Amino acid sequence: MKRILQCFRHPATNRSRTPKQEDDDEEEEHGQRPYILQLSDHIILEIFCKIPTKTLIQCKRVCKSWRCCLSDPEFTRELFSRTPACLLVTGFRWQWGHFLVNLDGTWNPNVVALKLSSEISPRPTMVGSCNGFLCHYSRHHLHIFNPVTGELLPLPTPSELGTLGDCYGFGFGPVSRVYKVVRILPKRVMVLTVGSGIWRNIGHPAYSFSSITPCHGIYHNGFLHWIGRACGDSSRHLVCAFHVETEQFQELPLPPPSYDLDKTYFKLGVLNGWLSVILNLNGDISVWVMKDYKMKESWTKEHEFKDPVGSFGTSILKFTKEGQVLGLNYDDHSMQAYTLARTGLVRVEVDGLPLMISEAWDLVLSFVSLKDRSP
Template sequence: MIEYLPCEVVLDILSRLPVTSLLHSNLVCKAWHNLVQDPLLVCMQFSRTIDHDPCLIFHCDYPIQNQLFSLELSALSKDVQRVNKIRVPVLPEFEVLGSCKGLLCLCDSSAKDIVYVYNPFTRDYIELPKSTELLHQNPVFGFGFNQTTSQYKVVKAVYQKLPFRRCGLHHYYGGLISLQAEVQILTLGSPAWRNLEKLPYHLHQGPSQVSVCGRLHWRSWPRQFRSGCLIISFDLEDEQFREVPKPDCDGLDRPNFHLLDLGGCLSATIYDTYGQFEIWIMKEYNVKESWIKEFNIGNHVPRSLEEMDWNSAAQPFRDSKLYRKSSFVRILCLLKNGDILLLYKGRALVTYDRKDGTFKDLTFPGLPSWFEAVVHEGSLQWID
């Protein structure tokens, strides 16, 4: 009877489905195939993503490179929820730099100046123009969306490894890296990168991208002769870097915290050596006094990690670049039911009930053995 319904009613019904269900609807019949391609449906579906939990994109590079999988978090209450494999285009070995408004930003693992923007559900992607090549570069990336102009932007801060005889250097993991960064930015659709003013901060490429209030955020490394780390933001509209006030908390002066977006608020997670951590949340953006310590989360070891023989099972994965940058525990996002979703050692997903302080280990058919998880808003929009 659906063919007798007005088109706008059918579009409204379909727009309430998760993106993976829309992909399945695309195969029902020719009429539905045409509907799923309708730009109005794409916009309606994406506008409703704020009402639902996002999806997770799992990136695996061992034993096979460039593997991506997806999981709909909005369907966690279902008895059976599968992880779906994504058909990835033929690309060089890549790293996932960030996710924003339905698109992923990828870069070539070996040639950091080759950057792609990719929709994992439409398999649509573009290779961005190459930026100015700098020898011995150590880039930090950001990927965001300007709501005012409806434009995607890629930011690249490049730090050069300089000879030991130069002055004004910062000692970092056995090498000398310039304190100032050459900053370049590309607006999607533009033919070339633009140069911005040099950045006098050494940014840290965190485990996840943090985009809050139209700004991208990074933690800085401690500077010579100055104590403490800083929180640095980049405004996607006026393209200016600024310092964001931190709370009066000793943990945020040491480089053992990560920034994250928790329920639309800029937040910081401070870890200790025993897997415990506390979460600070800035309730009102850019107001120092609005920082509060919201949670203290205790130590937890998922059953899959307790039962695992690390000598035999983890040894092959140590060849993966994802293993080297994975921490023991990382917060992924805040779910709509109030639970916090956690990732343990690139292997186990766990929810934390902040009401009663309990943990729940999650298992899904098709979940890869080792992975890096990216919180993603699924969309069927085309890059052009």
């Protein structure tokens, strides 16, 4: 970390000068530096690790020293490991673009959204997110995008055109330290190791993924997850977990089956760092989290409430400390809040945020460059 914080220091002094001259210059310059740059190295690091992501993006434009620090691979990896999640919102149709907003609690008129770099055209479809990177699919082309740095990494085009039945996933192998894109077709599973340029056929899928939500895999704990059905028993729903490192599928149980599988709407996700399943049966919504990964007994019902409007419960983004549910209403593409203790919806209006929203995620963004893809 010492090498990182050298970014905050002055350029190297002229070695032809005497040590006393250099000490005098350094003492004089130290008094002219901003107070934050006069702090000790570990305090500067702690300050930057506690600043919200939106503010850090703006800090990168303040001076060369801060830009240097927020571009250093070691510092950005340390920063990512200690950064809380924030809300990344994608506009709808003509308002397309990525927007960052901090909605940690009760929102107020002072909250302002920050539009991030969106040099992607035409409007892509989300394939997955992992370690602050987004994977997009647009007109048969795949690419990885970092919305913080604005970097774009094109990926090899699949040999076969996509269909509505295809599922994708984007994840990271923590041992090999490589990113992989998974494409599940009806008769085979294709895997691309980012940087290899080759799509590999790893065999026939043992599960059916038709009519699932979302169609892209949810990355968590080194696995990509989908809700699917066993090919030999279409009535049996389960969580299909693809181990990114070994490229093998495993089965994880769903929450206790106290519901009608054919009439229940499922949504898989990650809430508060746990794998989660949101169930909606005729407007009765229950939110389950797996507190001990892979352990069936650890499924815990965190929330249970009535769906205030159609489809609201299947688009839940997060739960706030104030007892509110933040989600998307697909009918009018708006972000809305629902207080569990009361009835009624409140439309969330944030300055700079599009009125119509297509997607939103509660995730950790990263300053790590795509040129240095090890988190």
